Amino acid sequence: MTAPDPVGAWHRLAETSVLLDGFHALKHAVRFGAGIPVAVTVDRGATLALADELAPDVRDTLDALLAEVPEPTYRSLVPRPHPTTVAALAVRPSRAANLEKLAHTPRTAPVVVLDNPRNLGNAGAVIRLAAGFGATGVVTTGTLDPWHPTVVRGGAGLHFATAVERLTVDELPSGPVFALDPEGDDIRGTKLPDDAVLAFGSERSGLSAGLRARADHWVALPMRPQVSSYNLATSVAMTLYHWSATGGASAGAY
Ligand SMILES: C[S@@+](CC[C@H](N)C(=O)[O-])C[C@H]1O[C@@H](n2cnc3c(N)ncnc32)[C@H](O)[C@@H]1O
Structure with a gap:
């Protein structure tokens, strides 16, 4: 339902919520069941027309949620507005809920671990990949916050389609650990x-000693000898594709 005082609600909730900036992020978050207390647009008719054209399945939900605000107000709420000039605040899933999803057995799809990633864009791209392949979740170790606004932007609102959490190496979910490394099999x-x-591993230094110690198997993506490594997100893409193409349960998972 449209928030009665959308601007007041935005100010109250912004600090503790996940910013969904742009139509696609909002569409994905709605599809994957995010709690969305407030959504604002500069042009309600244009946003609903976009929904009619691109995502009729979320049109009624958006119709009920959207509040139209003047453009200067919108700009004061959203620091780097997306060209679709629609944005919303979503409730971040609790750590407990994510841990439960990550720990659930039997697991029907892998968990992706990014060991101390440095690049926010890579993390967002990986979350989008994990969502697309129906992975159980994306776990990061280290200091990067996988719910950082730039990561959420890169993930196109798909944080709500997979369990995204920061953990220590000791807290990793159970299951055989496959370390991706050019020196593997x-x-x-x-x-x-x-x-x-x-x-x-991290873009800078590969897998940490802690994660290396947990590895049960070492696997490498095919690469010409003179090339030292692939980009982190593309490595995840190839690996998840390999999982799905060699009989991964995802055939039935989505
Ligand atoms: C950009 S690479 C890290 C390069 C880093 N300079 C290093 O010393 O390993 C980031 C991660 O992508 C994965 N990766 C990249 N190329 C790979 C390959 N050919 N086979 C397996 N994993 C690869 C690894 O997990 C690696 O740690």
């Missing part, structure tokens, strides 16, 4: 199980 000879924990 060729992934083409490996079938990744649905309960795999797929661990990827």
Whole structure:
């Protein structure tokens, strides 16, 4: 339902909520069941027309949620407005809820672990990939917040489609740990199980000693000898694709 005082609600909730900036982020968050207490647009008719065209399944929900605000007000609420000039605040899932999803067994799709990632754009791209492949979740170790606004922007609102949490190496969910590393065995000879924990190293220094110590298997993505490594997000893409193409349960998961 449209918030009775959308601007007041925005100011009250902004600090503790997840900013969904733009139509696609809002659409995905609605589809995957995010709690959305307030949504604002500069042009209600244009946003609903976009929904009619691109996402009729969320049109009625948006119709009920959207509050139209003057453009200067909108700009005061949203620091770097997306061209679609619609934004919303969503409730961040609790750590307990994410931990429950990550711990749930039997696991039907892998968990992706980013070990001390540095680049917010990579983290967002990986969350989008994990959502697309129906992965159980994305866990980060280290200091990067996987719910940072830039990561959420990169993830196109798909944080709500998979469990996203920051954990220590000791808190990783159960399951065989597959360490992705150019020195590993060729992934083409490996079938990744649905309960795999797929661990990827940092852009700067690869996998940490702590994660290396947890690895049960080492696998490499095919690469010409003169090339040292792939980008982190593209490595995750290839690995999840390999899982799905070699019989991963995702065939039935989405
Ligand atoms: C940009 S790379 C890290 C490069 C880093 N300079 C290093 O010393 O390893 C980021 C991560 O992507 C994964 N990766 C990149 N290329 C890979 C390959 N050919 N095989 C397996 N994993 C790869 C690894 O998990 C790696 O730690």
